[in-house]
Amino acid sequence: MKYIICDFARSNWGKTKTLLEVIEQLKTKAYLIDEIPIAPDDKFAVFEMNGEKIVVNTQGDPNSYQEEGLKRAVNENADIIVCASRIKGTTEKCIYTIAENGYEIIWFSNFFADNDSLPCVGIFPEITAEAIVKLIQKLIQ
Numbered sequence: 117m118k119y120i121i122c123d124f125a126r127s128n129w130g131k132t133k134t135l136l137e138v139i140e141q142l143k144t145k146a147y148l149i150d151e152i153p154i155a156p157d158d159k160f161a162v163f164e165m166n167g168e169k170i171v172v173n174t175q176g177d178p179n180s181y182q183e184e185g186l187k188r189a190v191n192e193n194a195d196i197i198v199c200a201s202r203i204k205g206t207t208e209k210c211i212y213t214i215a216e217n218g219y220e221i222i223w224f225s226n227f228f229a230d231n232d233s234l235p236c237v238g239i240f241p242e243i244t245a246e247a248i249v250k251l252i253q254k255l256i257q
Contacts, residue, residue, distance in 0.1 A: 119255055
């Protein structure tokens with residue numbers, strides 16, 4: 117089975133930071149095939165783990181590389197796509213359209229606090245990414 121694991125949240129909710137952390141953590145657990153900077157703060161990365169291809173695309177904003185990156189992931193025959201989307205609108209619709217290529221969607225939202233001064237805020241991307249990497253490992257066992 118193929119999966120899309122999608123971080124969906126409103127703007128400025130930490131989606132990109134979380135997915136960049138997923139890339140960093142996967143570098144320690146999977147073979148990095150390719151990593152492409154697609155914007156100053158965004159990346160498209162391809163990994164192989166246990167014979168399965170994993171693509172992480174950090175773009176999830178309207179009018180961004182999101183759709184192109186997801187199409188590229190499908191063309192690369194990704195078994196698991198990790199990506200971002202806004203809660204509604206064109207980016208969410210794009211996820212459903214890509215899923216029509218034989219993917220099941222797993223939605224998640226990363227930890228977020230309205231109060232940036234909380235001492236735990238800095239670790240939210242790391243702990244959310246750890247959960248995503250564990251999920252990926254379970255899905256490809």
